[in-house]
Amino acid sequence: DVKVTQSSRYLVKRTGEKVFLECVQDMDHENMFWYRQDPGLGLRLIYFSYDVKMKEKGDIPEGYSVSREKKERFSLILESASTNQTSMYLCASSSDRMLQETQYFGPGTRLLVL
């Protein structure tokens, strides 16, 4: 079974703090993704990576950056957290070995920015 883990389930930070959200997958997947989930808006893609040290902007990258130094790990960074970044953050991974895209999700990190 694919396992995607996220470093924290719940996180409370103050405005202006630098925030790191970590994601690790154990299936040697090439692709990794960060989404945020807000009520009524579904899942919106922030950034994704299709290889080590490679990254692509998603639909809402503003205010975020990412790092992928190792294949199994994909980090989402909030350089200066703001209250409108309070949300549920979901990490996912997928394999290039399958032509049809199936993404496997972690349990999510619920971030509250005060």
Next chain:
Amino acid sequence: GQQLNQSPQSMFIQEGEDVSMNCTSSSIFNTWLWYKQDPGEGPVLLIALYKAGELTSNGRLTAQFGITRKDSFLNISASIPSDVGIYFCAGQLSQGAQKLVFGQGTRLTINP
């Protein structure tokens, strides 16, 4: 960014009732996926559809890939309390594309 139109946004039903939800788009999709998210958890894949017209079942769940490749539906028969959650459709625009497009989700609530 592009999104799928998923409906209904929420459903309140009695235990034992059947449920139907659907997703539509103006774009043609290569793959349709249906995910379920339990409260406080990440989405889990329920059914994957890879061919237009394909009808696939997973227990009490049945999903179809529309003939036009622009829509998909998910049915749940004889609902039970553990069916509660948010259901998302997702589509892949082209073969080999790494990104998925997600619907807004359908929140299912069941009265016992």
